[in-house]
Amino acid sequence: MTTRDWLLSDDPETRMQARLGVAYRLARDLARNPLAMVGFAIILGLLLVAAFAPWLAPYSPVEGELANRLQPPSWTHWMGTDELGRDILSRVIHGARITLTIVLLVAVISAPLGLLVGTVAGYFGGWVDRVLMGLTDIFLSLPRLVLALAFVAALGPGIENAVIAIAIAAWPVYARIARAEVLTFKGAEFLDAIRMQGASKLRIIALHVMPLCMSSTIVRVTLDMAGIILTAAGLGFLGLGAQPPLPEWGAMISRGRSFILDQWWVATMPGFAIVIVSLGFCLFGDGLRDVLDPKQRSRG
């Protein structure tokens, strides 16, 4: 029996075998979608660049030579240098760490929060549902970027506060999705069975309801990553996100603005990094949705 047969077995012997089998099937379906693989490659690239930034970057991201300021792209400085003579490529490479940190933190805060609110609302129903979803709807009907801006204004600029502000604006979508998902299987017999075994409500929600909402939430989070990156870069651009000398991409574009007419590369290069990474999450998210959530599959 090959590993493949073992993975695709119709009657797995252990729970682990079943799970690995599901994962294998998903990976196989994803691999058939070329655009999703392009997105996957971009995300993998981002992870690798962020992990090995100090080794990949040819120069220091914070120290520059003033003699070399505002040099156009060349063989020694592939993306040119900025107004302090710092190598832009090195800064973009180190910036990958900041972008990745922001995206991961926002996802880690907002997805579980949304999942919790949505599953609790959906499972309990009644007034709990009405109150929680009313709250969700209010947040959902407000402009996310402006909300994040106002929160940052109150909390003060900086990466941590930018993360909190974006997460506060991001969770309602996940709550809506999770609730909708819960409603589709709320009356299912397996839940009655668990209840009759005496499981507590907390246990049912945490161990039996939430896992079933995971896939649609993961899809949505991946699709939202591009938006989160753009919002974070926007906050950086306005001077409210990462503070200098941190090489955050949005802040770098903002610094390059003053030289945009004569030294176009200073503001342009970090922008390409943002576009490529956002595109990667969009493409991968689209692919994931097609595999995990066939109901939502986009036609054509």
Place this chain on the structure above:
Amino acid sequence: MTRALPAFQFLLTLAVTFLGLLAITFVIGRVVPIDPVVAVVGDRASMETYNATKEAMGLDDPLLVQFARYVVQVVQGDLGMSVSTGRPVAEDLARVFPATFEMATLGILIGVVIGVPMGVIAAARQGRWIDQVIRVIGLAGYAIPAFWLGLIGLVVFYANLRWVGGPGRIDFFLDGMVPVRTGLLLVDSAIDGNWEAFASAFSHIVLPSFILGFFALAYIARMTRSFMLEQLGQEFITTARVKGVPERLILWRHAFRPIRVQLITVIGLSYAGLLEGSVMIETVFSWPGIGNYLTTALLNADMNAVLGATLVIGAVFVGINKGSDALYRVLDPRART
């Protein structure tokens, strides 16, 4: 009764949403790490002065009372004074809002006029190259930062090609030459018959509006395409084709008609989104609108102005969203329950 109830429910949810918006700006105003009393009396004031001022400012009252007072103030149009401009925030906002409205409206017009036909064509030519092009544009709308596109637009179309005017609403030597009637420069200069000012204002608004319009059209084209594909797969289309109805008529008369109502919601959503997107675009183009006002206030830690601008943008956003939702319910018999 059956007719009045949905209208009542609609107004109720609208009121609750606005109240929620007010609650959020109220909370934001409270979590600011600046002590409003110290800001007034200074940090050397005695404890008695501090307490007396605190009481006079109403900060001793329960939070709920303070919130109620805040709601009443806002409803009366009092958003407090701006620290940086020294004028009432409400007055400032009324002055800057038309600039944003003008730009966003032109943007949504561009988005609809180009985006809808693009979506229809993409659906009609599903899978062909034109469909792929439109797909790429749609993706670009999700992945490109608006402020970056704005900067590139300035470099290419203003600095290099000289096709459009630069930052600002009008050339500086024409600034203030047009009497303010509506606050919309294109309208005001046309009423005034000042065509030089009109041309200048137009050359300044074209680029930011097109960039906003690009993001609107990316979304509108995508949604139009998917609505059209849904219609084109229906049996009545097949029937029409079998009857020999020309393809053009099938597209625009049979398939497009039923989706017009759905498109209203999409257009409403993207219009509201543009108001938000204008915050970034206005910063790039030094456009004296509400977004620029908000970001300037942010950098000056002018909290009254920040909260006032957030409130107005939020209220317009909510208004457009709920309004297009209501319009959809009225126009589409199937959505009536």
